[in-house]
Amino acid sequence: MRIDILTLFPEMFQGPMSESLLKKAQKKGLLSLKVVNIRDYASDKHKTVDDTPYGGGPGMVMKPDVLAKAISSAGGRVVLMCPTGRRLTHEKVEDLSGYEHLTIVCGHYEGVDERVRKMVDEEISVGDYVLTGGEIPAMVLVDAVARQVPGVIKEDESVRRDSFYNGLLDYPSYTKPDEHNGEKVPEVLLSGDHKKISSWRRERSLKKTLRLYPGLLARVNLTEEDKKSLAGFFLD
Numbered sequence: 004m005r006i007d008i009l010t011l012f013p014e015m016f017q018g019p020m021s022e023s024l025l026k027k028a029q030k031k032g033l034l035s036l037k038v039v040n041i042r043d044y045a046s047d048k049h050k051t052v053d054d055t056p057y058g059g060g061p062g063m064v065m066k067p068d069v070l071a072k073a074i075s076s077a078g079g080r081v082v083l084m085c086p087t088g089r090r091l092t093h094e095k096v097e098d099l100s101g102y103e104h105l106t107i108v109c110g111h112y113e114g115v116d117e118r119v120r121k122m123v124d125e126e127i128s129v130g131d132y133v134l135t136g137g138e139i140p141a142m143v144l145v146d147a148v149a150r151q152v153p154g155v156i157k158e159d160e161s162v163r164r165d166s167f168y169n170g171l172l173d174y175p176s177y178t179k180p181d182e183h184n185g186e187k188v189p190e191v192l193l194s195g196d197h198k199k200i201s202s203w204r205r206e207r208s209l210k211k212t213l214r215l216y217p218g219l220l221a222r223v224n225l226t227e228e229d230k231k232s233l234a235g236f237f238l239d
Contacts, residue, residue, distance in 0.1 A: 004100070004152050005035040007077040008141055009070075010109040011052060013038045015138045025146065028155045036145070041065075044072040053112050062113035070108070070119050079104030081124045084137030084144065085114060088126030091144065095127070099144070100151035107144060109137030170223040172212045174204040206232040 008016060016038045019025070028034035042050040045066075052070075053063035074081055080102045089095070099105060108115070108123065120126070129140040149155050177188045191203045209232050212219050225233070 004033070004102070004149075005037070005079065005104045006145055006148070007037045007039055007079065007104075007106045008109065008145070009039050009041050009073045009077060009106065010136075010138055010141070011041050011065075011111050012109075012136070012138055013040045016142065019142045020145070024155060025149055028149055028152065031154065033152055033154050034149055039073060039077065041070060041073045044076070045069045056113060060113075064113050065111060065115040065119075067116035067119045070115060071122060074106065074108065074119070074122050077106040079106045081106045081108060081122060082144070083108045083110060083115070083120070083123045083126045084128070084140040085110040085126050086128050086131075086133050088128040090131075091127050091129050091140075091147070096144075096147045097151055100148045105148070107137075107141045109141050111136040111138075170219055171208045172216060172219070174208040174211070202228075205229070209233055210236045 010016070020036050020038065025034065025036065029036060042052055045052055046069075051066070053065050056062070056064045080099070082099070082105060084107060127140070127144065129143050134140065177192060181188050181193070189203070191199050194200070209220075209225075209229055212223075213233055213236055220233075223229075
């Protein structure tokens with residue numbers, strides 16, 4: 004999979020794009036990441052990429068002629084990271100992971116000239132808040148999408164057990180030592196009974212989702228056993 008990132012601040016990506024799973028995915032040839040400096044497409048000697056908004060107002064707006072050249076040179080499915088975009092979800096991450104080539108545009112300043120949006124396939128936001136620019140949201144999107152590319156995560160089961168993969172939050176996890184600060188690992192996890200462990204994990208996943216993110220349950224096909232577990236939540 005190829006991902007091009009168009010940004011005014013390419014240095015911001017040096018660390019995140021060259022560590023951990025993203026580094027390994029690129030070494031394996033599973034992922035190709037290219038960070039493009041939008042300023043390279045400015046034609047004046049000062050490399051001007053923004054200007055004051057028509058009609059007045061604070062801040063600066065990214066110039067359409069410069070940004071259009073950068074987008075045209077990249078190709079692929081074009082995604083603009085901006086606070087007015089649609090909220091990023093796991094379903095959208097899975098959808099984007101199916102494309103061979105993505106181009107992510109990092110908005111900045113007071114945004115991009117409206118005329119450039121015609122070149123954008125979709126606009127995405129990572130939450131109902133405003134950040135300095137689209138660089139950090141772009142990093143979030145790249146990391147989330149890369150995890151869905153086959154082979155990036157060594158154990159496919161790890162991806163399938165991630166929160167949101169099956170519509171539920173992940174179950175609690177434990178490791179050694181068996182006891183920490185007076186709190187012991189649940190006995191069922193030490194039992195070796197995989198059926199009981201699976202059932203316990205499903206129940207805890209359901210209850211965590213109900214407590215923290217109840218809206219997700221509307222999209223989950225609940226079994227009769229699931230419904231009993233949720234009913235028992237109010238008795239715990």
